[in-house]
Each structure stands twice: as C-alpha cells, then as structure tokens.
Amino acid sequence: MKxxxxxxxxxxxxxxxxFGDERGFFQETWNRRTFADLGYDLDFVQDNHSRSSRGVLRGLHYQxxxxxxxxxxxxxxxxxDVAVDLRRGSPHFGQWMGVVLSGENHRMLWVPPGFGHGFLSLEDGTDLLYKCTDFYVPEDEAAIRWDDQDIGIEWPLDDIEPTVSPKDRDAVRFRDAQTYP
Incomplete structure (x- = not known):
C-alpha cells in the first residue's frame, strides 16, 4: 500500500x-499493522455504508x-470526496482538498479528526464505505454549507444539479460554524 x-x-x-486476474480481484482494505507501519496507528469503532444516486451531495459534516x-x-x-480543515490553529484552516474515489481506482481517503467531510456522487448506485474513529452522536452533529464561498470547493458539478438533504441545505456558513481550536 502506498x-x-x-x-x-x-x-x-x-x-x-x-491483485487481479480474469476471475476478478483481491485487495486488503484494512490491516492495523500495515497502516501503523505507514505512520497511521488508527482505532476504528464504527463502519458506515452510504448508497447515493448521481448528483447526491452529502456534507460538509462533522461532530x-x-x-x-x-x-x-x-x-x-x-x-x-472532500475534506475541509476546521482547526482554527492550523495553517490550513478553511482549506479543502478533493479526490475522486471509485470502485475502479480502489483508492481510500483518510480524513482525520478536526476535518469536515462531504462527497458528491458521480454515478447512480455509488456505494461509499467509511470506518470511523469515534461513534456517531446525533446531538453532536454539525454541518457547513457545501457551497460556502469562503471555502470555495470546486465541485465537479458539470451538468449536475446537486440533490441535498434539508439538513445540508440549511447548514450554517463557514464563518458562523463552531470549529475546533
């Protein structure tokens, strides 16, 4: 793994x-030792699975x-898939990065604690899986608007009119969000 x-x-x-051949492929997606050897000693407590239609935009979420x-x-x-630095003490506070994750490229994205997370489904039936280092606590949940101009995420919308939940549509602006120290 790289x-x-x-x-x-x-x-x-x-x-x-x-590892692939005419039968299909095999990949190891999580091995504590492999990740620790790369410098990421992680402890996961929850796995989530999200299925979305093309154009569904979820986020930007955090606790x-x-x-x-x-x-x-x-x-x-x-x-x-997008991560936004929500740590006020960080030199990258308010900055974002994005990457295409797919069933074809097999890549994974590590979004550390202290970052907001969101994604835009580019195909119907997109299955996104993620492991979490802490449990989901509904009363601790927060969201920042996906289209906030202060963050300026360059979503690859092309001809897509994003479908967002009422919670995400009504999310606060970045400047009004509770962020981390």
Missing part, C-alpha cells in the same frame, strides 16, 4: 495493492465535540 500526500498534510490518499477520523472508500460507482 500513502500519497495531499495539499492538506494530514489528509492522505491510500493506494492499496490490488462538534467528538471529532471522527474517517477512512473513506468507494466500492461501486464514483464520488468526489
């Missing part, structure tokens, strides 16, 4: 070894007092 840096130093793209680290991958379809 770890690839991004413009946000703590956010990492993992490119796993994929206010119990931040979750997320190891994200797409097993079917494709998504533009």
């Amino acid at each position: 770890a690839m840096s991004t413009r946000l130093p703590e956010v990492v793209i993992f490119d796993p070894n994929v 206010r007092t119990r931040p979750q680290g997320k190891l994200v991958r797409v097993v079917r379809g494709s998504a533009f």
